[in-house]
Amino acid sequence: MNKLLYIAHTEADGTISDNSLEALAAAVKIKQDLKLSLSVGVIGSGAVEAANSISNCGADDFYTVSGAAFTVSRYATDAAAVEAMVKKTEPDIVLGFGTVRFMRSVPGAAFRCGGRIDTHISGISTEDELLVKRWYYRQRMEATLKREQRPWFLLLDKGVFEPFQGEKAEENADGLDIEVSDDMQDTAVSGLEMPEGGSQTIKPDAELLFVAGAGWTKKQADGQPDLKEAENIILQTLERSKASLGSSKSLVDLNAEGEQVLKFMSHLNQVGQTGATPRHDKGLATCCHGEEPHVVGWRFIKERRAVNTDANCGWAQGKTDVLYIADAFAVMRKLNELLAT
Numbered sequence: 001m002n003k004l005l006y007i008a009h010t011e012a013d014g015t016i017s018d019n020s021l022e023a024l025a026a027a028v029k030i031k032q033d034l035k036l037s038l039s040v041g042v043i044g045s046g047a048v049e050a051a052n053s054i055s056n057c058g059a060d061d062f063y064t065v066s067g068a069a070f071t072v073s074r075y076a077t078d079a080a081a082v083e084a085m086v087k088k089t090e091p092d093i094v095l096g097f098g099t100v101r102f103m104r105s106v107p108g109a110a111f112r113c114g115g116r117i118d119t120h121i122s123g124i125s126t127e128d129e130l131l132v133k134r135w136y137y138r139q140r141m142e143a144t145l146k147r148e149q150r151p152w153f154l155l156l157d158k159g160v161f162e163p164f165q166g167e168k169a170e171e172n173a174d175g176l177d178i179e180v181s182d183d184m185q186d187t188a189v190s191g192l193e194m195p196e197g198g199s200q201t202i203k204p205d206a207e208l209l210f211v212a213g214a215g216w217t218k219k220q221a222d223g224q225p226d227l228k229e230a231e232n233i234i235l236q237t238l239e240r241s242k243a244s245l246g247s248s249k250s251l252v253d254l255n256a257e258g259e260q261v262l263k264f265m266s267h268l269n270q271v272g273q274t275g276a277t278p279r280h281d282k283g284l285a286t287c288c289h290g291e292e293p294h295v296v297g298w299r300f301i302k303e304r305r306a307v308n309t310d311a312n313c314g315w316a317q318g319k320t321d322v323l324y325i326a327d328a329f330a331v332m333r334k335l336n337e338l339l340a341t
């Protein structure tokens with residue numbers, strides 16, 4: 001094994017995202033530890049400038065694919081661009097970040113190149129040979145894998161490496177010309193629409209995870225539950241903070257039991273042992289007891305805070321950096337006021 005190809009696509013502003021720069025940091029480590037040659041391939045609008053911006057990464061050569069057809073995320077054109085880069089550089093390993101765009105197109109490119117692909121890579125080891133890690137069974141088992149088949153395509157998950165600090169060192173990107181047939185453009189991309197906030201609530205790229213627990217539906221100090229108010233507060237928080245919404249199991253289970261619940265919650269929001277294990281820089285748990293089967297889903301949340309009226313709740317057992325003993329309704333109302341300014 002002696003050749004590695006790092007692939008990235010540009011974002012709408014023509015830059016390479018921090019997530020893709022994490023994958024570049026992985027590529028540089030593999031190159032250095034296993035003494036491989038590194039090629040870089042960048043696709044999309046502004047690809048030449050973007051390739052120049054990481055030209056200090058130690059790659060031997062840089063290739064770009066740009067032009068109107070490659071500005072948008074589309075299977076046919078993206079797969080053709082990756083295939084062309086692989087055929088040009090003949091790598092043993094092809095490595096990139098698992099963006100939506102690459103998760104859709106790179107498996108097809110791997111097939112066309114006679115390779116194999118592994119996605120959701122959560123770690124690498126480079127002691128004597130390249131081994132990669134990924135989770136199975138909802139992140140309960142971590143496997144370490146190697147493959148004989150080449151080229152071996154790898155798409156990384158977020159949070160495995162610090163983003164590579166790119167700098168412009170030289171300008172030597174080679175543009176690859178790819179013939180774009182009408183067939184390849186059968187799918188016309190008219191634009192992207194994504195919710196900025198509000199009730200479309202699961203946002204893997206958000207900085208903050210906001211978790212709501214069953215306490216939001218329970219009787220409060222006045223002896224009554226106040227579901228409407230709970231919904232208003234939570235939706236306003238999501239709208240203003242752009243946080244991703246997580247839930248405890250108890251809260252989403254209430255839904256299945258036909259009880260009055262928060263309308264926008266579903267099992268997809270559930271965090272924990274039998275739910276998701278999201279990755280965010282910060283997390284705030286509200287009205288949630290912090291029991292182990294829930295908190296185990298927080299293992300990739302770097303900075304944790306919780307608000308609970310009970311000083312003996314699970315979060316107090318060393319599971320959070322800061323626990324506020326307070327009424328979450330009052331705290332979140334105040335926070336929403338501050339977020340509005």
Ligand SMILES: Cc1cc2nc3c(=O)[nH]c(=O)nc-3n(C[C@H](O)[C@H](O)[C@H](O)COP(=O)(O)OP(=O)(O)OC[C@H]3O[C@@H](n4cnc5c(N)ncnc54)[C@H](O)[C@@H]3O)c2cc1C
Nearest residue numbers: 213214215248249250272273274275287289293294309328
């Ligand atoms: C096999 C198994 C798997 C499980 N998997 C999961 C899982 O994946 N995810 C998960 O979440 N759970 C899971 N559970 C359930 C878990 O053990 C807990 O029962 C659940 O997390 C409790 O949810 P909760 O904290 O929202 O509710 P509760 O335990 O009812 O806690 C509500 C909290 O809200 C607080 N509160 C009430 N009003 C306010 C207020 N005004 N301000 C502030 N705080 C307030 C209360 O003090 C209380 O601590 C699992 C359990 C088992 C047995």
